[in-house]
Amino acid sequence: MTEVSAGRVDAFADPGRKVIEVGGIEIGIFQFKGAFTAFENICPHLGGPVCQGLMLPRTVDDVTQDNVNLARSFSKTHHNVICPWHGMEFDISTGEHVTTKTLRLRKVPVRVEDGEVFVTVPDRKHQHVHAWFTGERQRPPRERGTSDRT
Numbered sequence: 001m002t003e004v005s006a007g008r009v010d011a012f013a014d015p016g017r018k019v020i021e022v023g024g025i026e027i028g029i030f031q032f033k034g035a036f037t038a039f040e041n042i043c044p045h046l047g048g049p050v051c052q053g054l055m056l057p058r059t060v061d062d063v064t065q066d067n068v069n070l071a072r073s074f075s076k077t078h079h080n081v082i083c084p085w086h087g088m089e090f091d092i093s094t095g096e097h098v099t100t101k102t103l104r105l106r107k108v109p110v111r112v113e114d115g116e117v118f119v120t121v122p123d124r125k126h127q128h129v130h131a132w133f134t135g136e137r138q139r140p141p142r143e144r145g146t147s148d149r150t
């Protein structure tokens with residue numbers, strides 16, 4: 001693994017992000033309330049460039065015990081990134097999907113030293129594995145003209 005600079009802290013908006021590419025590996029570095037997190041730019045759904053999606057505060061519903069929705073507001077403590085391919089939302093502080101906690105972005109070590117942000121680049125690009133979501137192993141490609149429907 002190689003540690004590289006992602007730039008000065010003051011070059012990041014808060015909330016904000018930067019996506020860098022090192023040796024073919026893309027990493028999204030996020031800042032939220034002064035804390036930095038970093039993730040590989042591969043969506044666990046179907047491999048989209050998740051870190052480049054729209055960033056928004058989490059939407060919070062105020063719901064009674066009888067399931068009556070009283071109001072909707074934006075969270076002041078959670079900020080999400082929305083994958084540009086199919087719209088899955090992930091918390092930029094944890095990398096977790098907003099409702100399915102087992103579905104998460106792959107973390108990359110990040111640290112700040114003397115006002116500069118450093119990330120540790122993995123040795124190799126991780127392949128998208130849909131099994132993160134389904135809990136199943138990815139099936140081998142089907143032969144042309146065959147179907148797995150029964």
Ligand code: FES
Binds near residue numbers: 046049050084085
């Ligand atoms: S690839 Fe990200 S939501 Fe589908």
